Amino acid sequence: MGGREIVPRLKRGDIKALEQLMDSYGRYVYSVLARILRGRSCDCEELTQDVFVAVWNNRSELREGNLKAYLGAIARNRAFNFLRSAKEELPLEEDLLFSGEDPMEAAEQADTAALLNEALQQLEPKQRELFVRHYYYGETVKEAAEEMKLNFSTAKTWLSRGREKLKETLEKGGYSL
Amino acid sequence: MESKTVKISELLDDYTDNEFCIEGETEVQNEEIKDIVLKNVKKRGKPAKKIIIAAVAAAAALTAVMGAAAQRIIFTGLDGTDHGYYIDVNGNEYKYHHSSNTNMEAVVLEENGRLYLTADGGKTDITDLIDEETPYIYKCHDQPADVDNAENYIVIGGTPNEYGYDSYTLFDGEWGMSYAVRTIGPNDRLEMYDWEINGMKQLQSEGRLVGLDIEQIMEFSVNR
Numbered sequence: 579m580g581g582r583e584i585v586p587r588l589k590r591g592d593i594k595a596l597e598q599l600m601d602s603y604g605r606y607v608y609s610v611l612a613r614i615l616r617g618r619s620c621d622c623e624e625l626t627q628d629v630f631v632a633v634w635n636n637r638s639e640l641r642e643g644n645l646k647a648y649l650g651a652i653a654r655n656r657a658f659n660f661l662r663s664a665k666e667e668l669p670l671e672e673d674l675l676f677s678g679e680d681p682m683e684a685a686e687q688a689d690t691a692a693l694l695n696e697a698l699q700q701l702e703p704k705q706r707e708l709f710v711r712h713y714y715y716g717e718t719v720k721e722a723a724e725e726m727k728l729n730f731s732t733a734k735t736w737l738s739r740g741r742e743k744l745k746e747t748l749e750k751g752g753y754s755l
Numbered sequence: 756m757e758s759k760t761v762k763i764s765e766l767l768d769d770y771t772d773n774e775f776c777i778e779g780e781t782e783v784q785n786e787e788i789k790d791i792v793l794k795n796v797k798k799r800g801k802p803a804k805k806i807i808i809a810a811v812a813a814a815a816a817l818t819a820v821m822g823a824a825a826q827r828i829i830f831t832g833l834d835g836t837d838h839g840y841y842i843d844v845n846g847n848e849y850k851y852h853h854s855s856n857t858n859m860e861a862v863v864l865e866e867n868g869r870l871y872l873t874a875d876g877g878k879t880d881i882t883d884l885i886d887e888e889t890p891y892i893y894k895c896h897d898q899p900a901d902v903d904n905a906e907n908y909i910v911i912g913g914t915p916n917e918y919g920y921d922s923y924t925l926f927d928g929e930w931g932m933s934y935a936v937r938t939i940g941p942n943d944r945l946e947m948y949d950w951e952i953n954g955m956k957q958l959q960s961e962g963r964l965v966g967l968d969i970e971q972i973m974e975f976s977v978n979r
Binding site: 593596597600601604605606608609610612613622623626627630631634635644646647650651654655663670672673690691694695698706707710711713714716741744 | 762763764766767768769770771772774775776777778783784785787788789791792793795796797877879
C-alpha cells in the first residue's frame with residue numbers, strides 16, 4: 579500500500595484508511611518496538627496503539643512518501659523516549675555525524691533515504707546488520723556483538739567503517755556535511 | 756549561516772528495515788490493538804489519552820488496609836500533619852492513611868500550571884496525559900523501606916488546579932491504599948474522583964489489586 583493512495587484518505591478522516599494502515603503495518607510497527615524494548619510485550623502493545631493514534635491525530639500533516647519508514651520512525655522515537663523516561667540511556671556509538679555551520683538551505687538537501695540505502699548496501703551484510711542493530715534499534719555495541727557472536731573490538735571497527743561509508747556516500751550524493 | 760547537527764540515529768528515520776526486521780517472529784495481537792485504536796479515535800471531543808503503566812525506581816507508598824468506603828472520616832494525627840481515615844463498613848474498621856501535603860512533591864508536583872511526575876526522582880511532565888477522568892499509572896520498582904515482598908502502583912489524575920494520587924501497595928498478601936489530593940482553594944470533597952475509580956479499574960483489569968473489593972468500593976462511593 580502506498581502513501582499516494584492512503585494519505586489523502588487519512589487526511590479526509592477516512593477511518594477505513596486507518597484500519598488498512600494498521601492491517602498493513604501494525605506488525606511492522608510492533609516488531610520495531612519489540613526489538614528496541616527487548617520484547618516488553620505490554621509496553622509494545624501500548625506504544626503500537628500510540629503510534630497509530632498519533633498518525634491519526636496528526637493526519638493533516640501527513641505527506642505522501644514511504645509510510646513504512648515514517649511509521650518506523652515514530653515507533654523508534656516513542657520507544658527511545660520510553661526508555662529515556664525509564665532512565666535507560668541509549669549509548670549510541672558516535673551518533674553525531676556532523677555538527678557545524680550549514681551552508682545550504684534544508685530544502686536543497688539530496689534525497690537522504692536513497693543515499694542512506696546506497697551507503698548501507700555497500701557494507702557487507704553482517705556489517706550492515708550490526709549498523710542497523712546499533713543505530714536503528716538502539717542495541718548497545720556489546721549487546722549486538724554478543725548476539726552476532728562478534729568480538730567487541732571487531733564490532734567497533736565495523737561501526738567505524740559504516741560511519742565513514744555513510745559520510746562518504748552522503749557527501750558524494752550532494753548531502754552537505 | 757545556520758548551525759546544523761546530523762545524527763546517524765536521526766538519519767535512519769528515513770530507513771525501512773526489510774532485512775533484519777523480526778516482523779515474522781513477533782506474536783502480536785494486531786486485531787486487539789486495532790480495536791483499541793479505533794475506539795480511541797472515534798471518541799468525540801478529546802484526543803485519545805492512554806492509561807500508561809511505566810516502571811520507576813522510587814517508592815512513595817504509604818500503606819494501610821482499605822475496604823469499601825461508606826464514607827471517609829478525617830481526623831488530624833497526633834503529629835499534627837498526617838490525617839488518618841477510618842472507614843466503617845458493615846461493622847469492620849479499616850485504617851486508611853493519608854500522606855501530608857508536604858510529601859506530595861515526592862510523587863507529583865505542580866509548577867507553573869503543569870503537573871510533573873517526580874516519583875522516580877526525575878521530573879516528567881504528565882499534564883497532557885491526565886485529566887478529571889484519565890489517570891496515569893506508575894509501577895514502582897523499589898519496595899517501601901519497611902515492607903517486604905511489596906508491589907506498589909501509583910495512580911495520578913486531575914488537573915493543575917485539583918490533582919492527586921492514589922498509592923496501592925501489596926504487602927503480606929493484602930492490598931492497601933493511601934492517597935493525597937491537593938486543590939487550589941478549599942476542598943472538603945470526600946467522594947472519590949473519576950480518575951481514581953478508572954485507575955482502580957485499570958489496575959484490576961491488569962490482574963492487580965486481587966482481593967481488594969473494588970465493586971464494594973464502587974457501590975459505596977458517592978460518585979456513583
